[in-house]
Amino acid sequence: MTTRRSFLKHTGGSLALASVSPALSLANSPETRGNSGDDLFKLGMAGFTFVNFKLDQALEMMRKTDVHYLCIKDFHLPYASTADEIAAFHEKLKQSGVTGYAVGPIYMKTKQEIDNGFDYAKRVGVNLMVGIPNPEDLPYIDKKVKEYNIRYAIHNHGPDIPLFPSATSVYTAVKDLDPRIGLCFDMGHDKRFGDDPIADLEKYAKRIFDIHLKNVTAASKEGKTCELGRGVIDIPAFVSMLRKIKYDGSCSLEYEKDMKDPLAGIAESVGYFKGVCDTSKPGKRKA
8 A cells, every 4th residue: 555656656657658759758758867867867768578469669658658678689680680680679679768778588498509598698788688598508608798798687487497497497507606696586487486586686696697577376386477576576675675775777567467468457557656666765755
């Protein structure tokens, strides 16, 4: 209830953006405004949210919900894209007030796929790649990180597959490697695995480079993605922990419910997160 007023304010504002001009959207770009109602957190979208949509449609949903950071997926920018195609892609994002801050997740089953992934990230011009490698290839990842100076964040996938199911499994595998190798922390999958994403956020803070922001219906394999304020993860407590660890990376909503018609759920989740961030600012007076 303490966030209800801000939630309504932010969701109303997000949905109202559906009727504003592109010029107003650009005026609210990351270069000219706060990120998520809070200078600390960069609220973005995980590209997989838009797997069923063309880039123009995805950017329109981001415009309507006032989100300005995107983790780029290959179905919007193919791995074999030319320099001109990459430049055109970034220009299209810029016209929507969006910054592509990372690429992935990318599954990498061979050293050739690892080589291709690092080359792709370099050509796209980002300094963060989300990947899922084979554990035995981590020494090679370590070598490529040193060569390219690109951070590599391993995505945890919960109880669905045995390959890096939890934040702990990722940290254990990378803790002795180059410090630019860390986690893309999927807090929902961490919860579905039976772990505590708030405790893990604190425990592995120095190795968390990206966050897939989501909530789930149950702390088990049966748990499904739901609107951010409706699940079993305590989002206000998670935001408080983000403040405690001074997290300065992106929190990218990965909304995997109603994936062919996700706008209402995205808008609700974005508004809720902005409301929580707004009302939990140090010194902010609660309603």
